[in-house]
Amino acid sequence: MPTTRRQFLNLAGSVTFAGTIPIVTLRPLEATPAMLTAAIRNVVGEAPVRTGKVKLDIPPLVENGNTVPLTVSIASPMTADDYVKSIHVFNEKNPQPNIGNFYLSPSSGRAQVSTRIRLADTQKVVAIARLSDDTFWQVTTEIVVTLAACTEEMN
């Protein structure tokens, strides 16, 4: 397939962007444990993940990690050419790094998803949004958990 002008400009644009500010785009991923980084790479591929645009609403101090309310929202007009394709939520220290993937469309109207999650430890939660132009944006929040979930004994 011949490269269209749009594809070429996209590519050229992203190369220039990655080349000029690599520290900003890569450091958030390197600072986190390997499993989390691998899970994120699984979703975003080689694309740079920038910080911003995404808002993560989660209590900073959680007494019971078995059910933690979480809301992810992105400031997006949600029109046919500028919308949020998907939202991916990850954690740092649960047995598994994935929490959930949520797929939206322009007909969503508002880029916001809420659910309840489990947290096994005091840790970071990362939310990543994929926009319609295939750029990735993330936000990271630190949460203190006093009663852990997931791995406790069954009574």
Added chain:
Amino acid sequence: MAALINVPAKARRGEIIEIRTLTSHIMETGFRHTADGALVPRDIITSFTCRYNGTEIFRADLFPAIAANPYLSFFTVAKESGKFEFEWIGDNGYSSSASASITVE
């Protein structure tokens, strides 16, 4: 399986509405042990889909880190009167569905 669905009964055309769903499921993580050391096998819902008059408007992949009795809230634009269909699919052949209707004026 029991599911609680919250969709406005009526909406104006073009209005952004919130849809909230809750279904009963243990969401056993597969990481817990019984007191005598045996691993409790994983039993979770892995996928949720919402269709609006047959068109998929929202989909989610769920992992063990989703709390028991999965709650999901999301938005959509009320385009036409009709039906929302919800489907949960999970481990061990689990499948459950629910629906709700809306009148758009």
